[in-house]
């Protein structure tokens with residue numbers, strides 16, 4: 166017997182090249198078959214997904230989930246059940262001093278899967294900025310040994326390189342981050358914003374497989390020129406640097422993005438979801454996906470950019486990002502709304518998306534995630550008037566989703582047992 170069959174949806178699983186109407190069968194937390202017309206009588210439970218999209222649980226390679234301990238952190242469980250994101254990569258919220266706490270107090274209790282990029286600064290993102298201003302916190306040796314203690318939890322290194330974060334230290338924090346990444350043999354993700362350092366100083370230090378996040382941000386101002394992508398960006402592209410969107414509060418400019426697309430750059434799509442961007446303009450990963458649909462990406466390509474591609478980029482090989490039989494049954498189900506939908510970049514420029522994805526169910530290891538209410542926005546996050554309106558609207562929607570009642574009282578206990586079973 167199977168535990169569950171999700172029937173009749175349009176199944177897009179880019180890792181296996183699949184885009185077809187099919188059923189997905191689940192047993193003991195794993196996908197066991199993806200085929201048209203599976204026999205529903207063989208399943209304890211069936212879900213009708215006709216006219217819906219069924220994908221692997223989405224993988225968001227740039228998020229900030231160290232809630233309760235850092236400036237930007239937000240609880241992934243409050244977003245996952247209504248966005249389809251089942252694997253969350255925390256992008257540098259914790260450094261050597263905090264990585265144990267991120268794992269023990271966020272990743273292990275979470276219903277979703279959490280991995281981390283270790284900040285080269287021991288301070289991580291406890292504060293809004295400035296973590297690279299005092300170089301004594303950028304001790305490569307202690308960061309490397311803390312990374313080694315975390316096993317597969319740490320999938321890479323993170324450094325924010327912009328004028329507020331590095332202060333007087335120029336390119337030195339980036340040099341240390343490169344040294345750390347090479348010593349633990351993991352990719353380095355570098356955030357760029359307002360320089361100095363300039364893009365032409367930063368990008369030459371990145372190697373094949375390293376990740377440039379906020380790749381379509383208007384902030385650096387020197388990613389592209391009026392004549393196309395900058396020389397530094399062209400060389401990074403040719404070196405094999407991976408580009409990541411990292412939408413966040415301020416990192417999508419359609420003009421920059423379209424210049425990069427016409428130069429053959431195909432970014433991975435991530436939300437940079439944090440305590441502020443969750444209120445817009447990123448909102449959630451499906452919203453960010455719709456912005457790439459608005460610049461003529463296919464549905465298959467946007468799903469690939471939020472499933473198999475981030476897993477490949479970060480070496481995540483636990484079965485996340487695919488529905489291939491034998492892998493964990495992390496599954497997202499969406500309504501596809503066809504029409505013409507206005508989507509915005511951070512400057513307020515508009516594009517038209519031909520469809521919108523609305524997540525209707527999200528499964529981790531075969532278990533549907535129940536609604537989880539949002540925590541209040543921390544007092545240090547200043548929302549714009551528009552974001553406050555959105556917050557009220559979201560709270561009302563979440564309350565509606567909670568009706569007729571909250572999740573089963575022992576859900577969290579079951580979730581913890583589920584995680585223990587998997588180890």
Ligand SMILES: [Zn+2]
Nearest residue numbers: 227256413437
């Ligand atoms: Zn970020």
